[in-house]
Amino acid sequence: MTVDEPITPEPILQLGLGFMASKTLLSAVELQVFTVLAAGGRDRDSLAGAVGLHPRSSADFLDALVSLGLLNRDDDGVYHNSPSADVFLDRAKPSYVGGILEMADTRLFGFWDHLTDALRTGVQQNEVTHTGAPFFATLSQDPVAWRNFLNGMNGVSTPLAGALAADFDWTGRRHVADLGGALGAVPAAVLRSHPEMTGTVFELPPVRQVFDEYVAAHGLSDRLSFHGGDFFSDPLPAADVYVMGQILHDWNLEQRRFLLRKAYDALPDGGTLIVYDAMIDDDRRRNTYGFMLSLNMLIDTEGGSEYTVADATRWLTEAGFAKTSARPLIGGYTAVYATK
Template sequence: MSVNESITPEPILQLGLGFMASKTLLSAVELNIFTVLARGGRDRASIAAEVGLHPRSSADFLDALVSLGLLNRDDEGIYRNSPTAEIFLDRAKPSYVGGILEMANARLFGFWDNLTDALRTGTQQNEVTHTGAPFFATLSQDPVAWRNFLNGMNGVSTPLAGALASDFDWSGRQHLVDLGGALGAVPAAVLQSHPEMTGTVLELPPVRPVFEEFVARHGLSDRLSFHGGDFFSDPLPPADVYVMGQILHDWNLEQRQFLLRKAYDALPDGGTLIVYDAMIDDDRRHNTYGFMVSLNMLIDTEGGSEYTVADATEWLAEAGFSKVHSRPLIGGYTAIYATK
């Protein structure tokens, strides 16, 4: 068989071994590399001493981060964060998105080792696999894992929050409620740019202590409140805007339709429901990130998955919403705005 020199195995090998680069980043976040370097450039020995790197590993590890575009190293051997890492991977900055990476490192990385089992059985492969108890009830019993999970959800929501705050026309809106909004990244971003508004996060009661810490850090304790409850069984707090971000993908079709109808019934005329997720493109070919998140839902939930924009549009119309339109956000996410 003749060999076509323009076709090589390199893309396949890079993809198949991509977990190596992924774990290098996750370990760097765990070791606080980027937060240490946010305080100023350091040489290899100084970094190794502060974060606890072994002499055998330090050179290759730090230079691997250089090759991945996460660190820069000058001719004197001084390491500094890349501009992107400086903004998004320094724990001390409000723009920090490493919470989702911390959660991926502590939870998801190991569970993805069981993807083949999930594909064969259709059953989730996380903490619930071993306990049989509901996912959130199981996780909330471990304070460290619970905080890690909530910070992870906040990390992935932070850049989306800024996008939503600027993309949607909030004029004339007074109060928004984020349904299952974790620590409140979305309402925090909206309230900071719209001082006339107030907000509420409806979440499970164990979220409250971590939520209150987050809100206090952002100076919003007087405008952003916590409402403990379950959006399946409890009444929804009144609002003229509801947000369901990364919520529908946790549940099966019947549960999604129930939540959308419940939001429709609770909204006043002219009220809006904002749904955002890593929705799959309608042609089901292009949003690789959406497919990866959907496989993660297979591993991490009982019946969840991502869905197409067309699917969500249909469900919203069935729930009663008359004005429904979608807009791409950032990073493979889509927002759908549905008005009653």
């Protein structure tokens, strides 16, 4: 900053009041604004009627979405989805990421109100703390909510899966197993570009029905299988490449070391473990997204957090892996490749 540049409170105020923009998006997802507009543009009254807006709120709400870059409004007053909203926020598209936003709206938005409590106590602030009901056990009992959540998580993972499939050298690899891989976005991306390979998703049994639907829709039922189990207590499926994507950040240090050692022991010589997360830069200054996710892990898990690339490399080396290399992916995520 030069001497002539004024210091204003605007950046601080925008940051402090950022929850307003966040909730505007989350409400738009809940009201299915983007899904309605995916079928074609609508003027204000038509759109307000379709999604149930009161006349007092409709103009400012819809134009706020325009200002946020989520909607476009043409000279005739007709609203359209922005290109990114049309791809990622239309429930009818496989690229829909709104499931994770719906979960953020119904769960995380309220739990983040207890961030200060978590910072002071180190205790998670989710259902376990406030209602005594574990999130996944409860959610999996609601078929619609469960499917929306898994599809939303899969939508978030799909761009990462494409980046990983393109970045890693899969030459000579025969079978990839995604440990905790949800619907299988990563192996699906790999198998589409490597027809000689097969894959497995190792996940908790309640995921299977939605997994089967996803795999069938992508024509991979004969090459991508489901293996139900718990990676803490059950044997890992055989593979020459394991993937742990957005897994280690859920657990404490002892559990992370256990999982990495278990993967090392199960891999054949020359096998590779791929770990990816929103890893914090080693200088701990730049990856804001990683820091926000780490605070979310504070709120939503008993001992989880994000971690640095150096941390991951050290744990993998301690587990026995002879060679490691870190590669940036997209959106603040990093992959570490570790070979036995």
